[in-house]
Amino acid sequence: MLSLFLVWGPFGFRMDELAEVVGGKRVSMTVLYGPRYFAPLRYLALFLKTLILLMRERPGVVYAQNPPIFCPLTCLIYSRLARKKLLVDHHSVWQLKTVGGLVGRVIGFLERFAAASAYANTAPNSEWASQLRWMGGRRVELIHDYVPKNTNSRDESLRRKYSQTPIIAIASHGGHPLELMEAEGAAAGQVNGLTLLISGPEEKLKKRFEAMKAPPNVKYVGFLPRDEYERLKASCDLAVNVTVEPHTLSHVLFEFVASKLPTITSRKIVVEEVFGNSLQYLDMNHPEELVRVLRRFSTDEDLRATFRARSLRKHAELTTLHEEEVRHLRALLPLQDH
Incomplete structure (x- = not known):
């Protein structure tokens, strides 16, 4: 069963690590990365690219990162139509971190909807995990970041x-x-x-x-x-x-x-x-x-x-903690090598 780990951005070290330890396929997507004034065009293009990717790959599990919330929302369409599981990794709660006013309230509604609709949610720290539970998120797990020991020597x-x-x-x-x-x-x-x-x-x-x-x-x-x-x-x-x-x-x-x-x-x-x-x-x-x-x-x-x-x-x-959290993640959503 293919498990697809998706990030809308040029890099995502956290998803790299999680994909490696649970045997998933990691994909990064970006269009016109950087300037905010390109955001509407960027998200529309990524929406279409993501749907094409999902229909081509047909993953049994999609693990999508928020923010931007439009990434997991796009994957939610696929998971509902194809009856596949969606897991959302909330790198942060976007509404609280970056956006205010009317736009922030809209983003907050979309984040609550995604967290409540996903099969499961993960967060990198206790504050975000608590916030997701308050928002009605299902099966919220705390999965800290982890980086293996740097084996390089002083150069x-x-x-x-x-x-x-x-x-x-x-x-x-x-x-x-x-x-x-x-x-x-x-x-x-x-x-x-x-x-x-x-x-x-x-x-x-x-x-x-x-x-x-x-x-x-x-x-x-x-x-x-x-x-x-x-x-x-x-x-x-x-x-x-x-x-x-x-x-x-x-x-x-x-x-x-x-x-x-x-x-x-x-x-x-x-x-x-x-x-x-x-x-x-x-x-x-x-x-x-x-x-x-x-x-x-x-x-x-x-x-x-x-x-x-x-x-x-x-x-x-942290290595001991990571091993325990990975066991929780696997028990929550068993993932297999594709």
């Missing part, structure tokens, strides 16, 4: 390619406006001996980075090939993830822990309940606070070693 030639400073930090972003890339760059510019490398999709970040007028020790490296990105994380000294996104448990935090990177991030309940003391938290997200913390981590090797050890222990805990 000195790769470090020299990107920086000549003794300390290199990495900040990976997806492009959300509440990710404080500008604050990270401004703070890094005040720390001697540090280079900050910002990575992420050019469609969302390139112009924004150019507008920052970043200091010389802050560089945008683009969206790197997977192998180079993994080697780069293994070669950096620390990581930064500053954001005021509500309810969000950033996927990159799992990546950084998997690479044993001492990580500086914004304090949020949903983050602390998963990562505990394995991360260094910012209480205020003020530039001055970030400068102080970056200077401490850049100059104190013992501090970095402490957080590397904490990351290693936390990854072992």
